Amino acid sequence: MTTKAVIRQARMSDYSAVVDGIGDVYWGRDYLPTKYAEFIQDADFLSFVAxxxxxxVGFCSGHLVDNRHSVVKRAGRVKEEYQGQGIIIKLTDAIEGEVAKVGTVKWELMCCVKKNAERFNKSSAGQKGFLQIVHMQTYQMLLLRNNLPKVDPSVFRNVHEMTHEDMEQFFQNEVTWNRLIRQGRMCVHYVPLRRVKENIRHVINHRTKAFMSFGASCVKDASVQAERDVRNATMFSLTTWFPVSFGHAFNSDFHGSDYTDLESHLQMHMNLLSNAECEKVSWVINMDFAIDSDVTERLRKSLDVYGIPLTQNPNVLEQIVFQRN
Incomplete structure (x- = not known):
């Protein structure tokens, strides 16, 4: 383990050294260049450099969510020639030191790809009470905006873009939440969120939209549209987007107790992709790893209709979230 690394709080003036000097660590989809200012200026981020x-030579941030009851380790990276020298451990130790000063944090969380999760489980850190709480299957497609279908969202009467008021009702309704968010956390670009109203700002903002569809649980006539009430919700999805080195990246998460409206949700997301500002678009779809195989097949067939092959990046087959109390 190196003894030379000095850990300090990250500053805006470190932008070039972190973003350009360390470089992209997410296979062309690195979000840090876009979000770096947020990581430095938002009081809910605890960001450090080595x-x-x-x-x-290194950067890592702790993101306080759940009304500051949880901290999520994010954007960790170390320059290649300095990897394996314990620098990332020093960075996370610094975050944990700041978390202790906050005094409200009950849970520590981290999200990583499967191969890193396997390495983590074998490490000493992995033996310190971390439990797997979320397991996602991840699909990644590189598309050209001009080849995407033009979709009229008004024809999907059963799928609605959620307002802040809708989201407040959703977060207040424990029964609906547990029915739709089966693993207990709503992941927004791999940040796992509890059912805490302070998290709504992470779900509806300038970079994220959410959609909900409603079943006929209270309507006997299937031809009658169900009332737009979260108690009737059967499916929920959201998309986060941000510019990356080659164009635009979209990250979509799908949750549900009934995937009847999967195709309509997909088309709502495609409508967002088709309006991207850049020609090249990366689309990542995350689904519950335990989802029924017939839903996965419907996902595949639905995209195939539009000439979109459902593919996976070999580096990102699965995403796993760990939690330590």
């Missing part, structure tokens, strides 16, 4: 002989 320096060796004055050179910034």
């Amino acid at each position: 320096e060796v002989d004055g050179e910034v």
Whole structure:
């Protein structure tokens, strides 16, 4: 383990050293260039850099969510020639030191791809009370905006874009939440959120939209549209988007107790993709790993209709969230 690394709080002036100097660590989909200012200026982020002989060689941030009751480790990275020297451990130790000062944090969370999760489980850190709480199957497709279908969202009467008021009702309704969010956490770009109203700002904002569809649980006539009430909700989805080095990246998560409206949700998301500002679009779809195989097949067939092959990045087959109390 290196003894030379100096850990300090990250500053806006470190942008180039972190973003350009360390480089992209997410296969062309790195979100940090877009979100770096947020990571530095938002009081709910605890961001640190590692320096060796004055050179910034590492970065990591702790994101306080759930009304500051949880911290999520995010954007961790170390320059290649300094990897394996314990720098990331020093960075996370610094975050944990700040978390202790906050005084409200009950849960520590981290999300990683499957191969990193396997490595983590074998490490000493993995033996310190971390439990797997969310397991997602991940699909990643690289598309051209001009080849995407033009979709009229008004024809999907059963799928609605959620307002802040809708989301408040959803977060207040424990029964509906547990029915739709089967693993207990709503992941927004791999940030796992509890049913806490302070999290709504992470679900509806300038970079994220959410959709909900409603079943006929209270309507006997199937031809009658169900009332737009979260108690009738059968499916929920959301998309987060951000610019990346090659164009635009979209990250979509799908949850539900009944996937009858899967195709309509997909088309609502495609409508967002088709309005991207850049020609090249990366679309990532996350589904519950335990989802029925017939739903996965419907996902595949639905995209195939529009000439979109359901593919996976070999580096990102699955995403796993760990929690430590």
